[in-house]
Amino acid sequence: MTDKQNAIAYWKKNVKYLVILLTIWFVVSFGAGILFKDELNTIKMGGFKLGFWFAQQGSIYVFVILIFVYIRLMNKLDKKYGFDE
Template sequence: MAFQSESDAKSYWKENISLVVKLMVVWFAVSFGCGILLFDVLNNISLGGYKLGFWFAQQGAIYTFVILTFVYAKLMGNLDRKYGVDDE
């Protein structure tokens, strides 16, 4: 992986870390926020016969993690192409 300049490398890593932080905030909000902090409030709503708080605690965080993995891969591919460090 070779960058055109030092400033490109710094910009790339700045955008990379920013993306990771944003995705981790989403995951934290879903797993900790919806699965623990808002558990009782969300249990007043049903999803497929299950209480929503229970669903987030048991399944929602996992589904969110899988979706965020694909989102990260897509956005990092775009970032790699933007800075010319992709594999192609």
């Protein structure tokens, strides 16, 4: 592949990862915290209703985990396309 084709393929894969990870975060934060809170509130976690927990804490934890997943995916992608240090 040429450098330009390599860069385009790298960028497409990067955008794909971003869309997937941000979709997961949206589903967890908006879906679990707002849309499905009534169903989740029937479950208790640490003395709090699970819907409340997702709205207050869960989406933040998931976001931090997704940051580490993104770092790992990008390190692999960098090595695959030769952009690593």
